[in-house]
Amino acid sequence: MQQFSLDIADREFVVLVGPSGCGKSTTLRMIAGLEEITDGELYIGDKLMNDVAPKDRNIAMVFQNYALYPHMTVYENMAFSLKLKKCSKEEIDKRVREAAHILNITEYLDRKPKALSGGQRQRVAIGRAIVRNPAVFLMDEPLSNLDAKLRNQMRAELIKLRQRIDTTFIYVTHDQTEAMTLGDRIVIMKDGFIQQVGTPQQVFDHPANLFVAGFIGTPQMNFFDGSLVKRNGRYFIETDGLSVELSEDKQQRLVAKDVAEQQVTVGVRPEHVIIGQSGIPAKVDVSEMMGSSVHLHMSALGGDMIAIVPLNGEAAHYPMGMDVKLSFGGHVVHVFSKDDSKNLEW
Structure with a gap:
């Protein structure tokens, strides 16, 4: 201790x-x-x-x-x-x-x-x-x-x-x-x-x-490499062609700390990953039926990603090998320093 x-x-x-x-x-x-x-x-x-x-x-x-x-x-x-x-x-x-x-x-x-x-x-x-x-x-x-x-x-x-x-x-x-x-x-x-x-x-x-x-959260948070960039006084996360503007509360915290542009580790929880028509290319490796949702294990950004997709009474159609696109909103992104692993907002 x-x-x-x-x-x-x-x-x-x-x-x-x-x-x-x-x-x-x-x-x-x-x-x-x-x-x-x-x-x-x-x-x-x-x-x-x-x-x-x-x-x-x-x-x-x-x-x-x-x-x-x-x-x-x-x-x-x-x-x-x-x-x-x-x-x-x-x-x-x-x-x-x-x-x-x-x-x-x-x-x-x-x-x-x-x-x-x-x-x-x-x-x-x-x-x-x-x-x-x-x-x-x-x-x-x-x-x-x-x-x-x-x-x-x-x-x-x-x-x-x-x-x-x-x-x-x-x-x-x-x-x-x-x-x-x-x-x-x-x-x-x-x-x-x-x-x-x-x-x-x-x-x-x-x-x-x-x-x-x-450590906190099940399944655990997804992590991948990205860039924290600043344009016209606003912070964005960029990775593999996707650019996401951070939410207003995150903007304020990063501005208050005067955080510089840098390479970062990006974190997004599985429940916040969006499967849609545009975004980061991914391939479904495993699809786990959980009843009210399906857990998709995917290959993306050079590593593994998990998404929790609510079913809302609909059938799940995510066969192994299926190509999908994933994205996420600027309010759910966590940005960590490459140097000391600390959350840059705090």
Whole structure:
């Protein structure tokens, strides 16, 4: 971890997202006190935490492997930390049953973990954290061991849980879909550095650099070489005979930064690629029927391009090898520096 500086508001849901090895789990472990902080300071509220033992930080952590005691029942697993804190039996019973009710696992309280499904075990692990009434919930890839259907269900459960439990969540995942659906803010990381912090909409609409642009969004953004040129005080993107005037908001940002004409990397999301009668020549390699749309994988501009074409009830006719023309509007173009990969607008 290097040059990591982040403020998280009370009751905020913040997601740390990035590829494996980017430092997101290490960050979570430092917050939990499981990893030493060699430089810098960690505060929870107004209290410095660097030298505070993990058990005294008033946090609860949920791991991807559930970490349940196999010989204990669900009730006993959830009650264990409260027994260590010498809570009364009445208080323990009250907290366990309240958490079980929130997570819809009351009927499983007498079962042992081996009798539960993966989703049920994860609910128990979350319930064990809830009973502690922590100031901060730390969640380290809690859904990664579940299949796709269960992950979708548990994402919805976590959104509901967050609405019912008014506290701070710090959530780690490598899955940008989880990050986009769960987070108030997303912290995108790579190689131990923060690449961008913002709301899901901000990082999707205004990626700070090439990495963020390619990491956020499914299918990922198309990239190709182009030229940023200026004519009569107006900026244009030119590539392979296509000239696109940038939208007014982009003009203003580039003018404010006095961006010079230069060779650039152009980014356009698949949903913004237009298949029409004019534009850049392309050849269809693969056509994927997705129901309400078709995903076209094409060869264009010396590389691969993807377009999402809405069907609107019409049949799709894009056979392999078909020649098409593609274009895009000036309001959806992202322009990145060849030197440092940063978005030239920001």
